[in-house]
Amino acid sequence: MIVEQSKIFVKTRLEGEGSGHDWWHTLRVYNNALALALKENLHQELDMIIVELGALFHDIADHKFGYDDKDRITIISNFLSPLGLDSKKIDHVIYIANNISFKKGKNTIALKSIEAKIVQDADRLDALGAIGIARAFTYGGHKGRSIYNPTTKDDTLSHFHEKLLLLKDTLNTISGREIAEQRHHYIEEFLKQFHQEWNII
Ligand code: ADP
Ligand code: NI
Numbered sequence: 001m002i003v004e005q006s007k008i009f010v011k012t013r014l015e016g017e018g019s020g021h022d023w024w025h026t027l028r029v030y031n032n033a034l035a036l037a038l039k040e041n042l043h044q045e046l047d048m049i050i051v052e053l054g055a056l057f058h059d060i061a062d063h064k065f066g067y068d069d070k071d072r073i074t075i076i077s078n079f080l081s082p083l084g085l086d087s088k089k090i091d092h093v094i095y096i097a098n099n100i101s102f103k104k105g106k107n108t109i110a111l112k113s114i115e116a117k118i119v120q121d122a123d124r125l126d127a128l129g130a131i132g133i134a135r136a137f138t139y140g141g142h143k144g145r146s147i148y149n150p151t152t153k154d155d156t157l158s159h160f161h162e163k164l165l166l167l168k169d170t171l172n173t174i175s176g177r178e179i180a181e182q183r184h185h186y187i188e189e190f191l192k193q194f195h196q197e198w199n200i201i
Contacts, residue, residue: 001083002049002053002080002083002084002085003049003052003053003056005083006052006053006056006057006079006080006083007056009079010023010026010056010057010060011023011026013060014026014059014060018138018142019064019138019139019142019143020134020135020136020138020139020142021059021062021064021065025059025126025135026055026056026058026059028122028126028131029055029058029119029122029123029126030052030055030056030122032055032121032122032125032126033051033052033054033055033118033119033121033122034051034052034055035175036118036121036122036173036175036176037051037115037118039173039174039175040114040118040173040175044114046114046115046118047089047092047115049085049089050089050092050093050096050113050115051115051118051119053080053085053089053093054092054093054096054097054115054116054118054119055119055122055123057076057093057094057096057097058096058097058100058119058123059097060072060075060076060097061075061076061097062097062101069098072094072097072098073094076090076093076094076097077090077094080093092113092115092116095112095113095116096113096115096116096119096120099111099116100116100119100120100123102124102127102163102167102170111172117172117173118172118173118176120172121171121172121173121176121180122176124167124170124171124176124180125171125176125179125180125183127163127164127167128164128167128168128180128183128184128186128187129182129183129186129187130186132164132183132187133186133187133190136156136159136160136164137156139156139159140155140156140159141156148194148198157191157194160187160191164187165184165187165188167180167184168180168181168183168184
């Protein structure tokens with residue numbers, strides 16, 4: 001019930017978002033997180049509602065949408081409290097939303113819960129592979145960046161080197177790492193082809 005209501009809330013807030021962080025991104029992260037959790041659950045006890053809500057709320061009131069940490073705490077707890085979720089669990093959901101971000105590789109603090117690690121992996125997987133490539137250019141376009149500009153670093157191709165190619169080594173779970181390897185390889189192939197095409201002209 002809480003999860004279903006949360007889905008409606010998050011969908012309403014993120015539907016139509018134009019920078020690659022729309023509801024479909026959150027739904028993919030949610031589904032990936034559930035799939036990873038199923039595999040991890042064989043080894044340890046997980047609080048599944050935390051995985052589900054952590055995934056659903058991970059991009060709610062994010063800094064990139066102009067919110068600060070305080071706004072996020074208020075928005076998430078004002079929604080979840082009246083639904084009867086206990087305050088420890090609400091704090092855990094907020095902890096996930098606040099801490100899973102990549103932040104140009106500066107975010108190297110180890111996450112304190114397996115639920116957070118799973119949601120982080122699910123979010124990172126959505127920045128890799130074909131979908132990751134699509135999202136990078138969507139975000140770049142949203143920010144007015146060139147696809148590629150060999151004379152500056154303010155282009156989307158630079159983002160592949162600054163972030164996307166580093167991601168596969170930051171995954172927390174074994175099953176996440178396996179999927180990341182394949183998606184990483186796909187990005188490498190894309191970059192090879194891109195530079196080949198660029199240099200022919
Ligand atoms: P995180 O929360 O892990 O830091 P972000 O929310 O900043 O991640 O970004 C997630 C998505 O946005 C990814 O698909 C990523 O490729 C894309 N993105 C973020 N920054 C850039 C950028 N400078 N250029 C292109 N894409 C970007
Ligand atoms: Ni995300």
